[in-house]
Amino acid sequence: MHSRDGKIWMDGKLIEWRDANIHVLTHSLHYGMAVFEGVRAYKTDKGPAIFRLPEHTRRLLNSAKIFQMKVPYDYDTLMEAQKEVIRVNNLDSGYIRPLVWVGSERLGIAAKDNTIHAMIAAWPWGAYLGEDGLNKGIRVKTSSFTRHHVNVSLVRAKASGYYINSILSNQEALANGYDEALVLDTDGFVSEGSGENVFIVRNGKLYTPDLASCLDGITRDSVIVMAEDMGLKVIEKRITRDEFYTCDEAFFTGTAAEITPIRELDNRVIGAGTRGPITEKLQSLFFDVVAGKTPKYADWLTYV
Numbered sequence: 001m002h003s004r005d006g007k008i009w010m011d012g013k014l015i016e017w018r019d020a021n022i023h024v025l026t027h028s029l030h031y032g033m034a035v036f037e038g039v040r041a042y043k044t045d046k047g048p049a050i051f052r053l054p055e056h057t058r059r060l061l062n063s064a065k066i067f068q069m070k071v072p073y074d075y076d077t078l079m080e081a082q083k084e085v086i087r088v089n090n091l092d093s094g095y096i097r098p099l100v101w102v103g104s105e106r107l108g109i110a111a112k113d114n115t116i117h118a119m120i121a122a123w124p125w126g127a128y129l130g131e132d133g134l135n136k137g138i139r140v141k142t143s144s145f146t147r148h149h150v151n152v153s154l155v156r157a158k159a160s161g162y163y164i165n166s167i168l169s170n171q172e173a174l175a176n177g178y179d180e181a182l183v184l185d186t187d188g189f190v191s192e193g194s195g196e197n198v199f200i201v202r203n204g205k206l207y208t209p210d211l212a213s214c215l216d217g218i219t220r221d222s223v224i225v226m227a228e229d230m231g232l233k234v235i236e237k238r239i240t241r242d243e244f245y246t247c248d249e250a251f252f253t254g255t256a257a258e259i260t261p262i263r264e265l266d267n268r269v270i271g272a273g274t275r276g277p278i279t280e281k282l283q284s285l286f287f288d289v290v291a292g293k294t295p296k297y298a299d300w301l302t303y304v
C-alpha cells in the first residue's frame with residue numbers, strides 16, 4: 001500500500017502518496033489508540049458519490065472524543081477532505097480511509113499532549129469478500145475468540161487497537177478454510193463478524209444483535225431503514241449460534257463487505273445454501289441506492 005501514485009490528505013495538506021510517512025516512535029503505533037473510518041465512494045451517472053459521508057465523519061469525530069483525542073480538524077474540513085481525495089486521485093469509485101492518531105512527542109501509557117494527527121487516503125477496493133461471495137454467499141466459522149466486553153472496549157468507537165481481536169478471528173477462520181469469522185460476545189451470543197455487522201432472516205423477519213458489543217454500523221443502519229421501508233420487521237435481539245444454524249437466510253453488512261450473504265456457519269448450511277431472496281432484494285436495492293438510482297435515498301449520497 002505504501003508505494004503507489006496519488007495524493008493523500010495529511011494534517012491539512014494534500015501530499016504525495018509515498019511521502020505520507022510517520023516516525024516509528026509514534027504513540028499510536030505502540031499502543032493502538034487511533035481511530036479510523038471505512039467509507040465508500042460509488043460511481044453514479046452524476047459522477048462519484050460518497051455513501052453516508054456525514055454519518056461516517058460524525059462517527060470518526062465521536063470515536064476520537066471517546067478517547068479524548070482533540071482532533072485539530074473540524075467536521076466540515078474532514079467532509080471536504082474526503083471528497084478531495086476522491087477528486088485529486090481521479091477515482092470514479094473507491095474506498096476512503098480516514099485515520100486519526102496520536103503523534104510521537106512522548107511515549108508511555110501516561111504520555112499526554114502529543115500532537116493529534118489526521119490523514120485521509122482513498123484507493124480502488126472491489127468486493128471485500130469476493131464477487132462470488134456477494135452472489136453465492138460465504139462460509140463462516142464461529143470464532144474461538146470473544147468479542148468486546150462493553151467495559152473493556154468502548155465499541156461506539158472504531159478504534160485501531162480493537163482490530164487485533166478482528167485479525168485473530170479472521171486469521172483463524174481463513175486458516176481453517178472458511179471465508180470469515182463470526183464472533184460471539186462475552187455471554188456467548190452472536191455479536192458481529194471480524195469487520196462486519198450481521199443479520200439473520202427467519203420467517204420473513206430480520207434479526208440483528210443489539211449494539212452492546214458491536215460497532216454501530218452505518219450499513220447495518222441503512223439495511224434496517226431499507227428493510228422497514230419494504231415492510232419487513234427488523235428486531236434487535238440476542239441471537240444464539242443455533243438460531244443462526246436454523247435460520248432461513250443470513251448476511252454480513254459493512255462498508256467494505258457491503259451486503260454479503262452467509263451460506264454456511266460452522267458447516268451447517270444456512271437455508272438453501274446460497275443467497276436468500278430477502279438478502280437478494282436488500283442487496284439489489286443497496287446497489288441501486290449507492291449507484292444513485294433511488295431518489296428515496298438520495299440524501300444518503302454526497303456527490304464529489
Ligand SMILES: Cc1[nH+]cc(COP(=O)(O)O)c(CN[C@@H](CCC(=O)O)C(=O)O)c1O
Pocket residue numbers: 037038039166192193194195196197214215216217218219220253254255256257
Ligand atoms: C467490527 C466491525 N463491525 C461492523 C462494521 C460495519 O460498519 P459500517 O462500515 O459502518 O457498516 C465494520 C466496518 N469495517 C470496516 C473495516 C474493514 C477493514 O478490513 O478495514 C469497513 O467495512 O470498511 C467493522 O470493522
